[in-house]
Amino acid sequence: MDSDTPPAEVLDELFATIQDRKETLPEGSYTASLFTHEKGQNAVLEKLGEETTETILAAKDGDDEELLAESADLVYHLLVLLAMEDRDLDDLRLELRDRF
Numbered sequence: 001m002d003s004d005t006p007p008a009e010v011l012d013e014l015f016a017t018i019q020d021r022k023e024t025l026p027e028g029s030y031t032a033s034l035f036t037h038e039k040g041q042n043a044v045l046e047k048l049g050e051e052t053t054e055t056i057l058a059a060k061d062g063d064d065e066e067l068l069a070e071s072a073d074l075v076y077h078l079l080v081l082l083a084m085e086d087r088d089l090d091d092l093r094l095e096l097r098d099r100f
């Protein structure tokens with residue numbers, strides 16, 4: 001993915017990158033480190049908790065820039081969790097669509 005990626009494609013490209021990291025486990029990759037962490041799933045779950053709290057605090061502070069940054073951290077870690085649980089981005093889309 002690069003800065004030319006259309007916004008509508010970013011989540012798909014990010015999820016594909018996360019799945020690639022899960023399969024190839026490259027050295028130096030933070031994403032790969034979450035799949036190999038000695039804490040296992042808890043490593044991601046703890047980050048989800050942290051990023052949720054940081055997102056809440058940014059919203060309470062009315063800090064729009066920080067809100068976006070922490071929301072991005074939160075969404076990224078949620079995508080890592082879905083990949084870890086062998087779910088696909090379409091699974092999430094279908095779940096949301098079924099609520100229309």
Ligand SMILES: N=c1c2ncn([C@@H]3O[C@H](COP(=O)(O)OP(=O)(O)OP(=O)(O)O)[C@@H](O)[C@H]3O)c2ncn1[C@@H]1O[C@H](COP(=O)(O)O)[C@@H](O)[C@H]1O
Nearest residue numbers: 001014017018021028029030031032054070072073076077
């Ligand atoms: N989108 C992300 C992404 N968002 C957050 N993070 C990492 O998640 C961690 C967040 O932890 P922290 O909140 O403690 O770090 P922080 O945000 O600097 O600190 P705070 O200010 O939030 O407290 C940081 O290490 C970030 O680098 C991400 N790491 C990777 N990606 C994407 O994943 C792709 C693969 O990256 P690698 O992990 O390098 O393979 C990249 O190209 C990016 O597109």
